[in-house]
Structure formats: C-alpha cells, structure tokens
Amino acid sequence: MSQDFFEYHIETMKEKYPTFGKYQNYHIFTLLCIKYFFYSESGISFDQDVIEEFLTDGANDGGIDAIFNDPTSEGNDLIIVQSKFYENTALGTDNVAGELYKINETLKKLQSNKISEFNDKLVTAYRNATSQMEDNANIRIVFFTSYQPKNKRERNKLDKSMRDYFGKYDLEMNFRSDIEAQIELCDNGKLCVDYDKIAIDDKNNYLKYEDSIIVNISALSLQELQNRRRNGLLGMNLRYYVRQKAVDTGIEKTIHKEPENFWYKNNGILIICDDYELMEKK
Incomplete structure (x- = not known):
C-alpha cells in the first residue's frame, strides 16, 4: 500500500x-x-x-x-x-x-x-x-x-x-x-497482524515442542501489545472471540492489578504465527 x-x-x-x-x-x-x-x-x-x-x-x-x-x-x-x-x-x-x-x-x-x-x-x-x-x-x-x-x-x-x-x-x-x-x-475483518513483538523473562527460558515454544511473557509487554493492536489481537482466538464486558474487564483487571496471577486465572495465551524469532535484549 x-x-x-x-x-x-x-x-x-x-x-x-x-x-x-x-x-x-x-x-x-x-x-x-x-x-x-x-x-x-x-x-x-x-x-x-x-x-x-x-x-x-x-x-x-x-x-x-x-x-x-x-x-x-x-x-x-x-x-x-x-x-x-x-x-x-x-x-x-x-x-x-x-x-x-x-x-x-x-x-x-x-x-x-x-x-x-x-x-x-x-x-x-x-x-x-x-x-x-x-x-x-x-x-x-x-x-x-x-x-x-x-x-x-x-x-x-x-x-x-x-x-x-x-x-x-x-x-x-x-x-x-x-x-x-x-x-x-x-x-x-482482517484477523491477524503482520508483525509485532513481546518481551519474555529470559531468552533461554523456553520449552520447545516441534515448531512451537512455551515462554513466560511480560504482563506489561502484553498490555502494550493490547494497546497497540486492540481489535486484532484476539481475532484469531481458536474458540472465536465473543465480546463479553465482564470477561474482558476481568482479564484487563488481572493484567493491570495481578499480573503474577495471569497464568493461573487465564490458563495461558496461545499465539499463532507464520514464524518467530528469539532475540537477545540489547
């Protein structure tokens, strides 16, 4: 474009x-x-x-x-x-x-x-x-x-x-x-973003399974990603995204107020992408 x-x-x-x-x-x-x-x-x-x-x-x-x-x-x-x-x-x-x-x-x-x-x-x-x-x-x-x-x-x-x-x-x-x-x-109704990044706790702290990895991401980084991408962030949710104010507010509250409990309360986040790269923090 x-x-x-x-x-x-x-x-x-x-x-x-x-x-x-x-x-x-x-x-x-x-x-x-x-x-x-x-x-x-x-x-x-x-x-x-x-x-x-x-x-x-x-x-x-x-x-x-x-x-x-x-x-x-x-x-x-x-x-x-x-x-x-x-x-x-x-x-x-x-x-x-x-x-x-x-x-x-x-x-x-x-x-x-x-x-x-x-x-x-x-x-x-x-x-x-x-x-x-x-x-x-x-x-x-x-x-x-x-x-x-x-x-x-x-x-x-x-x-x-x-x-x-x-x-x-x-x-x-x-x-x-x-x-x-x-x-x-x-x-x-485009349901993906072309490029973005999130911060993880440590470059070498990940579990690899075939072409996928499991990592701990920063709650602040997730918040910033949501601020940047808004509507598109949850567009490819495998269960399909249905807006429910009570659910959305609860997730946002956990991100802002209890980031240490996000994994426990929300059972993780699945990110689907064509490719990814682990980069060292400079």
Whole structure:
C-alpha cells in the first residue's frame, strides 16, 4: 500500500463527516487514526462534533496534536497524540527525541497550570480529559506516522529510542503498516497482524515442542501489545472471540492489578504465527 491508501480514507472521512472538510489532510490523518484505534468498537459512537474538540494541533500546541480519554480503557486513560503525515521523509531518532522532549515539557507545564504559552484548544482539551480520568487511569503517549521504517532493525531502533527517552509514560508507536492493518481489520475483518513483538523473562527460558515454544511473557509487554493492536489481537482466538464486558474487564483487571496471577486465572495465551524469532535484549 502507499500514501494513496491514506488519501483515499481521508477523502472518505471528508465525505462522511462534512465538518472535517475545513481541515488540512494532516489534521484529518490524526482524526482517522483516532477513529480506527479508539472508536471502532461496537457501541462506541464517533461523534464528529465531540471528536473535533480533541484536536489541539496549531500554533502554540506544545507538540501535541490531540488530547482525549480512551473510551475503551477501564479508567478513562488520558491519550496524548502526536502524528506525522508523510511517507518518504526519514523519521530519525533526533526527530523523535525532539518531539518527545517538547511533549514532556508541555505536560509538566500543564500539570503545574503554567498555561500562558499554549493555545486555548490545548488547555481546554487537557482540562476536559484530566477531569474525566479515574484513579486507575494512565497517561499514554500515542505516536501515529504514515512513515514506514525500511526494515525491522530501523523500526526497533526508533521504538527503543522513544521508550528509553520517555519512560515515565506508557508509549505506543504506530507506523504506516500498523495503521493500515488496523483500518483493514475494522473495515474488512482482517484477523491477524503482520508483525509485532513481546518481551519474555529470559531468552533461554523456553520449552520447545516441534515448531512451537512455551515462554513466560511480560504482563506489561502484553498490555502494550493490547494497546497497540486492540481489535486484532484476539481475532484469531481458536474458540472465536465473543465480546463479553465482564470477561474482558476481568482479564484487563488481572493484567493491570495481578499480573503474577495471569497464568493461573487465564490458563495461558496461545499465539499463532507464520514464524518467530528469539532475540537477545540489547
């Protein structure tokens, strides 16, 4: 797929939500990502008038393009969005570090009510979202870009540079292939993801059976995977995934509150893939 994929969906957004026609394409790219990553589940309404209030992109935005609460999270997590709508421009670690530094400084000032240098949209969106956070809510930085790393090595380097710099908050990176996969899943029912990774306790701590392995995975890594992949994560469940709020909430609660009991309570997780690789932590 190419940039044409996003341009098609941006034009579709303009047709479906007429008020979005006043925005630039890079604004609508942000709205597109919000829709498919946070407002694609059944029963969650994507109200264009409400969603518009999430946008903060513009002069004096502190490096933040949108702020809102995750409607799928248990505690109304605060979502901070930064998006980059381009394909060919290189996305280097310096670019990443600069953006993250700016967002980090902005959050410090907003939390201290030092708001004079920021636009009204940013301040209002931040105050509205923080007022709806519950005690167990997290602050999550979500990065969307239409850029696609050249290979896994470049992707891992970018991912690591962001996480190392921004350890205070949960951080999610979504590149072009991730966004395309999420849109395909929501629109066409694609039930798999092309590539991702999870952390295990020790590279050599595994049991091998034919082409399969049994490992202990990090509960935090699983949580981050769920945040990144959302609808697609359980799509190939061998029993078929049936949404039940009580079950979903119970699983999420165990991940967040009792990760040490996840194996006991949920009897493990089966992951089916074409291929896998065990990598040493660098």
